[in-house]
Each structure stands twice: as structure tokens, then as C-alpha cells.
Amino acid sequence: MPTITTRVEDAVQRRSFLAGAAGVAAGMSAAAPGRADARAEEDADPVAYAGTTARLRARYWTNEPAHLLPDAVRHVRTGTALLARRADARVAASVAESALLVSRIAFFDLQLGEQRVGAWQDLALAAADTAKDGALGAAVLGHMAFAPAWSGRAGEARGRLAAARARASRGEGGPVMRAWLDAVASEAEVRLGNPRAAFPYLDRAAGALHPADAGVGSWSAAGPPVWLDWFSGPRLDGFRGAAELAAGRPDHAKATLRRTLAGLDPDSDKQRAVTLADLAAAAVAARDPEDACALLHQVLDLVERQGYATAVDRVRTVRAALAPWSGERFVAELDDRLAASQAVPS
Incomplete structure (x- = not known):
């Protein structure tokens, strides 16, 4: 879908994403400016900022989403303030991850609406490009395919997944990222009413996660990116089970x-x-x-x-x-x- 790819690439090339970030964050956080400024001082060092990013990542699995969201939003605001003062690829990657986290909470946990989710995804994609992190960019684009797939916009969903695969081929996500993108493609086909089309994607994902010439349970020599914590072999089985259910195979x-x-x-x-x-x-x-x-x-x-x-x-x-x-x-x-x-x- 050239129009979708062009629109994605245009968004990625915007140099004004930092200015837009402040407006996006302000619209979703009621935090006082003083608190955001204090956090910026606390995390002024890129290593410290990345450490906070990792702690927020871990909290996603155990915290109430409504409690985690304001902290994640403030963290993105802190990062964009740091980048406005000094360009740093490590901080840009952390901003991308954190903005993606905000979008995940907004979409999967709280269902705040596609428009609000999309603004955070746009920011995450632009920050990933600033960091020159192809794997993170692929992850954002993969997440951008969910909303159109769930609402029946087939061309848009498939186009975003195609753009994600192109990014993954230039990134460091390796077989785990490729497998996750195939799993997302399988869910997209289920949501679009084509459950049987999901199984080739699922089979390819399984082959990437567990190649025939590797040991049982092998992922890759380097393993997946540390932030790719939402996918695993058992979670791939979850995608397959949903497809089997949609295809009329309840016993399977x-x-x-x-x-x-x-x-x-x-x-x-x-x-x-x-x-x-x-x-x-x-x-x-x-x-x-x-x-x-x-x-x-x-x-x-x-x-x-x-x-x-x-x-x-x-x-x-x-x-x-x-x-x-x-x-x-x-x-x-x-x-x-x-x-x-x-x-x-x-």
C-alpha cells in the first residue's frame, strides 16, 4: 500500500517531533510542570533515564494501568525535554519505548480511543527513527496495525505490517521480532474475517522461534531486545489458539x-x-x-x-x-x- 508507506515515512522524517511531544503529553497528563522539571533533573543522565524506562517497563505487568499511565507520560515528557537540550540516541530510544508503553496502556488496558493512542505511536515512531533503532520502529509499526485490523480496515493494517517488516529487516530484533510481526499478522487476519489465512503466519512464526537446526526453545544467539517482553513461545500459542477458535476448531x-x-x-x-x-x-x-x-x-x-x-x-x-x-x-x-x-x- 504505497499511500500508507508514504504517510509512515513522512511521519518518521519530521524534525519537529519534539515540539509536538510536549502537546501530546500535556493532553494526557495533569501533572504540574514543576514535577516534570524535577524528574528531568533526576534523570538528566542518559543511563539514569534508561533505568527509569526499564522500571516502568517492568511495572506494566503488575501495576494498575490507570496508576501507571501518568508516570509513563511524565517520563516521556522528561525525555523530550532532555532531547530538546541535547541529542542522545540512548535517550531517544528510551523515549520511543516509553511512548510505545503509553500507547499500549491506552489501547489494550484502558481503550482510550484510537486518536489518542495514535498520537503516542507517532511520537514513538519518530523517536525510534531519531535513535536509528530499526527494531523499535518495527515494534511501533506492528502496534499501529492493531487498531485498523480491529476496525476492519484491511489495507491499512496490512500496509503497516509491511512497513514494520521492512524496518525489522534493517534492525536488530532478529527472529523474535519477525515472529511477533507474523503473530500480529495472524491476529489481523482473524479480526478481518479470514482466520484460515492466519495459519501460514503462525507456522512461519513458530519456525522463527524454534528453528529446526537449533536446540529446543532456542530464540537467537543474542536473544530478543530487552524491551520486547510482550512475546514468547507460550504467547504465540495464544495467537494460534485464538485463530483455531475463529476457524471453527474448538478442540484444537x-x-x-x-x-x-x-x-x-x-x-x-x-x-x-x-x-x-x-x-x-x-x-x-x-x-x-x-x-x-x-x-x-x-x-x-x-x-x-x-x-x-x-x-x-x-x-x-x-x-x-x-x-x-x-x-x-x-x-x-x-x-x-x-x-x-x-x-x-x-
């Missing part, structure tokens, strides 16, 4: 999704919630509504501890599929919990 999906659960790290509650919801959908497809409701209760246990709007959407989708059993006690109990849950707004 159950086995794959259970493998996902078994392989997840202890702090992967967000992925665990989504996987349990997909297992509930597989139970509905197998006409086992009581098991589906039991699984949804487990999802609610997780999202009530740490809100995650993507999992909430899955709960709503499965509940709609339970309509034929609405008169059953176990469905009524689930409805009562949904009505009472503050983590699942109507």
Missing part, C-alpha cells in the same frame, strides 16, 4: 490454549485473562456453558485485581454467545457478578 483451540496457560510466567495475568476467556469461548462452542461460566469467573478474578479492557471485551463476547442458556442458574450468577463488578464497566 482448547489444547493450544491450555498449553499457553501452562507456559505463562507468573506475572502474565493479562495474557492469562485473555487465554481463559478464549477457553470459555471454546467451551461455548463445545456446548458446555457451565464450564464457560466457570472460566469467565476466573477472568473476572484477574481483571478485578488489575484492570485489562482487552480481556473485558472477551468476557462480553463470550457472554453474548451464552444467550441460549440465559435462564440457567450459572449464567444468572455470572450476570450478577458482571453487574456488580467495578472492573467491567457496562
Whole structure:
């Protein structure tokens, strides 16, 4: 899609991204300027700034998203202030990672709307280009494919993934980045109503993560970038299970999704919630509504501890599929919990 690629490259080449960053951050943070200035002094050294970036990255998996978002926004503002005073590739890479983190919270965790998410993604892409980090640029472009895929804009989603692959070929993400981009492509095809088209991408991703000529579980000699902490072999199984479910293979999906659960790290509650919801959908497809409701209760246990709007959407989708059993006690109990849950707004 030349028009999409041209638009992406134009955004990347903008030299005024630092000026725009202040406006973007101001629109999403109520922090007083004095606090941002104090943080800038605290993190004036690029090494210190990168350390704060790493701490925010780790917090994504355990903190309430609404609590983490203001801190991440302030950190981006601090970084753009540092770059305005002195160009530094390390700081630019940290700004790119942190702006991407803000966009992930806004899109996956809080669903604040595509327009607000897109502004942060544009900033992250421009900062990655300033850092000359092709892998980070590919990661941002991969994330930019989710919103159009979820809203049915096929050309836009596929065009952004094509641009991401071009960046990845020039970056240091290696096989893990390529595998993740294929996993995103598989989800895009599922969302666009072509689940069978997802499987070649999934097979290629599996081959990249676990090449036949390497040891079991091998990734690459250098390993993935440290910030690429949202993807792994078990998470690839999650993409495959969702595709199998969409393709009408609930039995295959159950086995794959259970493998996902078994392989997840202890702090992967967000992925665990989504996987349990997909297992509930597989139970509905197998006409086992009581098991589906039991699984949804487990999802609610997780999202009530740490809100995650993507999992909430899955709960709503499965509940709609339970309509034929609405008169059953176990469905009524689930409805009562949904009505009472503050983590699942109507």
C-alpha cells in the first residue's frame, strides 16, 4: 500500500517531533510542570533515564494501568525535554519505548480511543527513527496495525505490517521480532474475517522461534531486545489458539490454549485473562456453558485485581454467545457478578 508507506515515512522524517511531544503529553497528563522539571533533573543522565524506562517497563505487568499511565507520560515528557537540550540516541530510544508503553496502556488496558493512542505511536515512531533503532520502529509499526485490523480496515493494517517488516529487516530484533510481526499478522487476519489465512503466519512464526537446526526453545544467539517482553513461545500459542477458535476448531483451540496457560510466567495475568476467556469461548462452542461460566469467573478474578479492557471485551463476547442458556442458574450468577463488578464497566 504505497499511500500508507508514504504517510509512515513522512511521519518518521519530521524534525519537529519534539515540539509536538510536549502537546501530546500535556493532553494526557495533569501533572504540574514543576514535577516534570524535577524528574528531568533526576534523570538528566542518559543511563539514569534508561533505568527509569526499564522500571516502568517492568511495572506494566503488575501495576494498575490507570496508576501507571501518568508516570509513563511524565517520563516521556522528561525525555523530550532532555532531547530538546541535547541529542542522545540512548535517550531517544528510551523515549520511543516509553511512548510505545503509553500507547499500549491506552489501547489494550484502558481503550482510550484510537486518536489518542495514535498520537503516542507517532511520537514513538519518530523517536525510534531519531535513535536509528530499526527494531523499535518495527515494534511501533506492528502496534499501529492493531487498531485498523480491529476496525476492519484491511489495507491499512496490512500496509503497516509491511512497513514494520521492512524496518525489522534493517534492525536488530532478529527472529523474535519477525515472529511477533507474523503473530500480529495472524491476529489481523482473524479480526478481518479470514482466520484460515492466519495459519501460514503462525507456522512461519513458530519456525522463527524454534528453528529446526537449533536446540529446543532456542530464540537467537543474542536473544530478543530487552524491551520486547510482550512475546514468547507460550504467547504465540495464544495467537494460534485464538485463530483455531475463529476457524471453527474448538478442540484444537482448547489444547493450544491450555498449553499457553501452562507456559505463562507468573506475572502474565493479562495474557492469562485473555487465554481463559478464549477457553470459555471454546467451551461455548463445545456446548458446555457451565464450564464457560466457570472460566469467565476466573477472568473476572484477574481483571478485578488489575484492570485489562482487552480481556473485558472477551468476557462480553463470550457472554453474548451464552444467550441460549440465559435462564440457567450459572449464567444468572455470572450476570450478577458482571453487574456488580467495578472492573467491567457496562
